[in-house]
Each structure stands twice: as C-alpha cells, then as structure tokens.
Amino acid sequence: MNSIDNENIYSILVVDDELNNLHLLSEILSEKHYKIRRAINGSIALKSVQVILPDLILLDINLPDITGYEVCERLKSNPATQHIPIIFISALNETLDKVKAFSVGAVDYISKPFEVAEVIARIDNQLALQSARVEVQHLNSVLEQRVVERTTQLAIANQSLQQEMAERQQAQEQLVHLLLHDPLTNLPNLAGMATALEQAISRVAQQSPEPFALILLDCDRFQLVNNSLGHEAGDQILIEMSQRLKNCLPPDACVARLGGDEFMVLLNTIESDATVEQVIARIRQALVPPFRLAAQDIFVSASMGVVLGTSDYTHPQNLLRDADTAMYRAKRLGLAQHQIFAPEMHHQAQVQLHLETDLRQAIDHEYLRLHYQPILSLKTGQITGFEALVRWQHPIKGMVSPAAFIPIAEETGLIIPIGLWVLKEACQQLKRWQQEFPQQTGLKISVNCSIRQFLDPHLIEQIDQIIKDTGIEGASLNLEITESALMENANRTADLLWQLKSRNIQLAIDDFGTGYSSLSYLHRLPVDTLKVDQSFIRQLLVADSSSGRPGLNQNFRIVQSTINLAHDLDLDVVAEGIELPEQLEALKSLNCDFGQGYFWAKPLEAQAAGNLLRQQYSAQIENRLGLKV
Ligand code: C2E
Numbered sequence: 001m002n003s004i005d006n007e008n009i010y011s012i013l014v015v016d017d018e019l020n021n022l023h024l025l026s027e028i029l030s031e032k033h034y035k036i037r038r039a040i041n042g043s044i045a046l047k048s049v050q051v052i053l054p055d056l057i058l059l060d061i062n063l064p065d066i067t068g069y070e071v072c073e074r075l076k077s078n079p080a081t082q083h084i085p086i087i088f089i090s091a092l093n094e095t096l097d098k099v100k101a102f103s104v105g106a107v108d109y110i111s112k113p114f115e116v117a118e119v120i121a122r123i124d125n126q127l128a129l130q131s132a133r134v135e136v137q138h139l140n141s142v143l144e145q146r147v148v149e150r151t152t153q154l155a156i157a158n159q160s161l162q163q164e165m166a167e168r169q170q171a172q173e174q175l176v177h178l179l180l181h182d183p184l185t186n187l188p189n190l191a192g193m194a195t196a197l198e199q200a201i202s203r204v205a206q207q208s209p210e211p212f213a214l215i216l217l218d219c220d221r222f223q224l225v226n227n228s229l230g231h232e233a234g235d236q237i238l239i240e241m242s243q244r245l246k247n248c249l250p251p252d253a254c255v256a257r258l259g260g261d262e263f264m265v266l267l268n269t270i271e272s273d274a275t276v277e278q279v280i281a282r283i284r285q286a287l288v289p290p291f292r293l294a295a296q297d298i299f300v301s302a303s304m305g306v307v308l309g310t311s312d313y314t315h316p317q318n319l320l321r322d323a324d325t326a327m328y329r330a331k332r333l334g335l336a337q338h339q340i341f342a343p344e345m346h347h348q349a350q351v352q353l354h355l356e357t358d359l360r361q362a363i364d365h366e367y368l369r370l371h372y373q374p375i376l377s378l379k380t381g382q383i384t385g386f387e388a389l390v391r392w393q394h395p396i397k398g399m400v401s402p403a404a405f406i407p408i409a410e411e412t413g414l415i416i417p418i419g420l421w422v423l424k425e426a427c428q429q430l431k432r433w434q435q436e437f438p439q440q441t442g443l444k445i446s447v448n449c450s451i452r453q454f455l456d457p458h459l460i461e462q463i464d465q466i467i468k469d470t471g472i473e474g475a476s477l478n479l480e481i482t483e484s485a486l487m488e489n490a491n492r493t494a495d496l497l498w499q500l501k502s503r504n505i506q507l508a509i510d511d512f513g514t515g516y517s518s519l520s521y522l523h524r525l526p527v528d529t530l531k532v533d534q535s536f537i538r539q540l541l542v543a544d545s546s547s548g549r550p551g552l553n554q555n556f557r558i559v560q561s562t563i564n565l566a567h568d569l570d571l572d573v574v575a576e577g578i579e580l581p582e583q584l585e586a587l588k589s590l591n592c593d594f595g596q597g598y599f600w601a602k603p604l605e606a607q608a609a610g611n612l613l614r615q616q617y618s619a620q621i622e623n624r625l626g627l628k629v
C-alpha cells in the first residue's frame with residue numbers, strides 16, 4: 001500500500017507524549033509520503049481532529065491528560081469521527097489491555113519499540129481496509145441510490161400499469177355495455193336480456209310458483225313517422241318511448257329494445273293472466289299522450305304479442321319466436337291490438353309463411369289471373385264498366401281469393417309488383433274490349449289499389465306508361481282505394497290524388513261506410529265515386545227490430561243519407577253486393593247511380609265478361625231494330 005493512492009495523500013495524526021517517538025514516527029511516515037500531523041496529548045488530538053479529519057490515528061495509550069482509551073471512546077462516539085481507524089501504540093512495559101483497546105473501537109495496536117516495517121504494514125493495512133470500507137460504503141450508497149431510483153421507476157411503472165389496467169378495464173366494460181345495450185335508448189338489447197330470460201326459464205323449470213311473461217311490442221305504422229318526419233324525429237320518439245315504458249312497468253320487469261321500433265318487456269313474476277292484461281293496459285295508457293316534437297304532436301300506438309312462460313320453454317329464442325307470432329297476429333287485427341300466444345298460432349304462422357313463398361312464385365310463374373265484374377247503371381241497366389279483381393290460380397290449391405293473399409302481399413310489399421301487373425293487365429283488357437265493342441262508349445275499368453301502391457313514388461310514372469302503352473283514356477281508368485286506407489293517409493296521398501285528377505283518372509272510395517270518414521272531408525279530395533260497402537246492402541231490407549218493417553232499418557237510412565249527401569257533393573254512388581231484385585229496386589228508389597253484384601254476375605273471366613258486352617250490344621241492336629219489346 002502506498003500513501004499515494006489514487007493521487008490522494010493520506011493524512012495521519014500521530015498522538016504521543018514522548019517527543020522522540022513522535023518525531024521518529026513522523027519522519028518514517030513522511031518519508032512514505034503520508035501527511036503527518038502531531039499531537040502530544042489527548043486534548044490536542046481531539047481538537048486537531050475537529051479541524052481536519054485524518055485518515056488514520058496512531059494513538060498512544062499513556063497520555064498525560066486523558067488516556068488513549070478515552071480519546072478513542074470520544075472519537076468513536078462522535079458520528080463525524082467514528083469511522084477513523086485508530087491504532088493504539090503502547091510501550092512493552094505498559095500493560096496493554098487488548099480487549100479494552102478493541103472494545104473502545106481501536107482497529108489494531110503496535111508495541112513499542114516498534115519495527116518500522118511493521119508500523120508501515122499495519123498502517124497500510126488499516127488504510128487499505130478503511131479505503132475498502134469507504135469503497136464498500138460508497139458502493140452501498142450507490143446501490144441504495146440505484147435501489148431508490150429503481151423503486152421509484154418501478155412505482156411509476158406500476159402506477160402507469162395500474163392506470164392502463166384501469167383504462168383497459170373501463171374500455172372492456174364499455175365494450176361489454178355496448179354489446180349488451182342499445183346505443184339509442186341505452187336500454188338492454190336482446191343480448192343484454194339473454195341472462196334475464198334464461199333465469200326466468202330456469203326458475204319456471206324448477207317449479208317456481210310464479211310464472212313469467214314476455215311481451216313483444218312493435219309500434220304501429222312507425223315507418224310512416226320515419227318517412228314523413230325523418231329518422232331523427234323517429235329516434236326522439238323511440239327515446240321517449242323507452243322512458244315511458246320504463247316508468248309504467250312494475251319494478252321487477254325489464255325492458256329492452258330489440259331494434260327498430262320493437263321493444264321487449266319481461267315480466268319476471270306474474271300472479272295470473274290478469275297481471276299481464278294490467279301491464280298491457282298500463283303500457284297503452286303510457287302511450288296515450290302525444291309525443292311532442294318541435295313541429296307537431298305525434299300519436300303512437302303499439303301492437304303487442306305476449307307469451308306466458310311455461311315449463312315447455314327451454315330456450316329464449318322459442319319464447320321470442322312465439323311472442324313474435326302472437327305479435328304478428330295482433331298486427332293483423334289492426335292498430336293497438338295485443339294477442340296472447342296459443343300453440344295453434346304456430347300452425348297458422350306456418351301456413352302464412354308458405355303462402356308468402358308461394359305468392360312470390362305466383363308472380364314469377366304468372367299464376368295470377370284477373371276476373372271482371374260488371375258495374376251497371378241503375379238508370380239505364382247498361383254495363384258501364386268492369387271491376388278487375390285479382391285471383392291466384394294456385395297449382396295445388398286452385399283458385400285463391402284475394403282476401404286470402406292481398407293482406408300478405410301488402411305486408412310483404414309484394415303488392416307493388418302484383419298491383420302493377422293488375423293495372424297493366426286490366427288496362428290492356430279494357431283496350432281489347434274498346435276495340436272489339438267500339439259502340440260501347442265510355443266503358444271503364446275499375447282497378448283496386450292498395451295504399452302501399454299509393455305511397456309508392458313510382459306509381460304515377462307507371463300509370464302514365466301504361467296509359468301510353470295501351471292508348472286508353474285517363475278518364476276510362478277508375479282507381480279504387482278503401483276508405484280506411486285513404487283516411488289514414490289522407491295528408492300523404494292528397495298530392496298524388498291531384499296528380500291523378502290532372503290526368504282525368506277517376507277515383508272511387510271503396511267499402512265506403514266502414515272507415516268512419518266524414519263526407520265533407522272527403523269532398524276536399526278529388527274523389528268521383530263512393531262505393532257503398534256491401535255490408536250495408538246486405539242489411540238494407542232486413543226488418544227493423546222495433547217496427548218489424550223493412551225500409552226503416554238503420555242501414556237503409558244510412559244508405560239513403562249517403563246517396564243524398566254524395567249527390568249534393570257531386571259524387572256518383574255505386575252499390576256493391578247487390579244480390580236480390582228487392583235490393584236493386586230499393587236502391588233505384590233511393591236514386592243510386594250504379595250497382596254491382598251477383599244479381600247480374602259474379603266476377604268473370606275476361607272472355608265471359610266480354611260475352612256480357614256482346615249480349616248487351618246485340619240487345620241494343622235488337623232494341624233499336626224494334627225486335628224486342
Ligand atoms: P272489393 O274491391 O270491395 O271487391 C268487391 C268484392 O265483393 C269482390 O270480392 C267481389 O267478388 C265481391 N262481390 C261482388 N258482388 C258480390 C255479391 O253480390 N255478393 C257477395 N257476397 N260478394 C260480392 P273479391 O273478388 O273476393 O275481392 C275481395 C277484395 O279483395 C276486394 O274487395 C278488394 O278489396 C281486394 N282486391 C281484389 N282484387 C284486388 C287487386 O287487384 N288489388 C288490390 N289491392 N285489392 C284487390
């Protein structure tokens with residue numbers, strides 16, 4: 001060990017009261033390039049240490065003022081000096097208490113007289129140890145520092161990990177929420193209700209005394225809201241609707257939006273069917289107040305299909321299927337209806353489905369036919385036109401009546417291609433008759449139109465094209481629309497009606513008397529003819545219950561006032577369903593303009609209908625020639 005280590009000169013404090021020793025040691029050590037300071041007693045030594053800290057102290061035990069042990073103890077008890085290695089020096093004749101020396105903190109001792117080499121070796125040794133200690137301390141503190149830094153880094157990393165995990169958790173929860181909820185209303189969606197449905201099913205499977213019920217609710221004619229007011233308005237209504245539903249349901253019920261205008265309500269416990277009826281009544285009540293949009297109040301009703309949860313159900317999809325079937329049935333009954341599922345509905349639903357598939361094929365395979373029923377003037381007895389009535393020539397079922405398939409065609413939209421075909425076919429047939437019987441001037445064809453056709457933006461251009469292709473007059477085409485369909489859509493169809501009017505196309509209100517419309521309102525529309533519904537004609541002459549006399553019953557009076565009012569408003573009246581001569585006579589006496597019914601002819605194939613025209617022509621000729629009286 002050299003006193004110059006890493007360019008540091010070690011300083012040594014030599015404490016000895018014997019001056020010879022002091023000089024000798026100083027000299028030896030100075031030669032070895034140690035920086036030497038000296039002290040001749042304990043007090044000086046302690047003061048010197050306070051001024052400059054030595055790297056090592058050679059300390060004599062026997063000092064005149066305080067003993068080396070005490071000096072050592074004091075230095076060791078002071079944190080600033082306790083690390084300085086102290087080597088005791090003692091004369092051979094002095095008794096060195098080695099145990100005490102070490103116990104007060106000395107690191108070594110040297111006996112006098114000393115060997116120079118030994119002194120140097122022991123000093124070097126201690127300095128090396130000290131330097132190693134310092135190095136270890138330094139390394140320790142560096143290590144500690146590193147540990148602190150790494151701990152801080154770890155804490156930061158841990159914190160950001162925690163944050164990231166929390167964010168991920170949140171994102172995951174959001175994702176799950178999105179998957180299970182409808183974004184518009186924030187109600188659960190079908191997936192969100194799956195667990196509740198499964199639980200309800202398993203409760204009933206475990207013989208729970210409390211059954212449950214599922215209500216499927218579909219807004220009536222909501223497409224009209226969307227189409228006329230826009231989807232934003234539709235969305236507003238759906239949001240408010242979800243609130244109203246939530247507020248009116250019992251606390252243990254859950255409500256979900258399945259999409260579009262369809263909602264689902266799960267009644268977790270019901271005491272009896274009456275509970276379901278009560279809830280349905282509450283839902284209806286909740287929908288009674290109009291939905292207030294900026295521009296107007298909208299009234300929304302709903303159709304509902306109900307399924308009662310029995311132990312037959314093992315899967316939610318079966319519940320939904322049956323609720324859907326019941327809802328579909330409710331829809332067919334009209335607006336704001338509900339139906340509770342019964343197993344036989346299944347069969348009917350399947351029949352419907354088949355019918356729909358078959359109907360598509362009927363259009364593709366040209367299985368549709370038109371029959372024609374004559375319409376006669378009650379004043380002249382002459383055929384003035386025909387009503388075209390569609391039939392379906394089913395390859396297996398035979399002739400299917402329009403009552404059986406027109407409603408399905410309307411629901412599925414198939415009425416658009418069917419209606420177009422009917423229009424074309426009927427106009428072509430009229431043209432053929434006009435060519436064959438040119439003397440039958442003013443012959444008209446009446447074609448039934450569904451409201452869906454009236455709402456189809458292509459209808460006008462299609463009619464224009466048909467009129468152009470066939471070359472018939474607009475005035476010889478008479479479109480029939482039912483009173484109820486027209487009244488429900490009066491605002492939306494008014495424009496179309498005027499466009500038809502500008503082409504001289506005639507408009508008849510079919511099944512008049514069943515749709516609760518007011519004649520004065522109808523008069524504002526370009527209507528030409530009223531067709532009094534056959535239910536009134538059938539009952540026309542039924543004896544009045546109070547007087548027992550025909551002619552005084554309510555239907556008679558209704559028909560009478562309808563005809564009078566219609567004439568006041570310049571409308572023609574056609575009586576539908578005349579079967580009996582008495583009915584004909586009664587209608588003639590009421591001044592009814594036209595008639596149609598089995599009394600003259602059932603709807604006939606084109607050829608047979610044409611024969612009627614031919615006969616009429618022959619009769620006219622015979623009349624003119626005076627052959628017949
Ligand atoms: P509608 O337009 O009121 O047609 C009159 C219906 O009454 C026809 O039934 C006709 O056969 C029947 N009828 C006529 N005279 C008598 C009678 O004296 N007694 C009885 N009991 N019935 C009589 P059909 O042909 O079964 O048509 C039923 C309904 O189907 C039609 O009622 C019409 O609303 C609809 N329809 C028929 N063809 C078409 C069509 O091409 N398009 C549309 N959208 N609907 C059609």
Ligand code: MG
Pocket residue numbers: 387448480510
């Ligand atoms: Mg008709």
Ligand code: MG
Pocket residue numbers: 510511531533534576
């Ligand atoms: Mg009718």
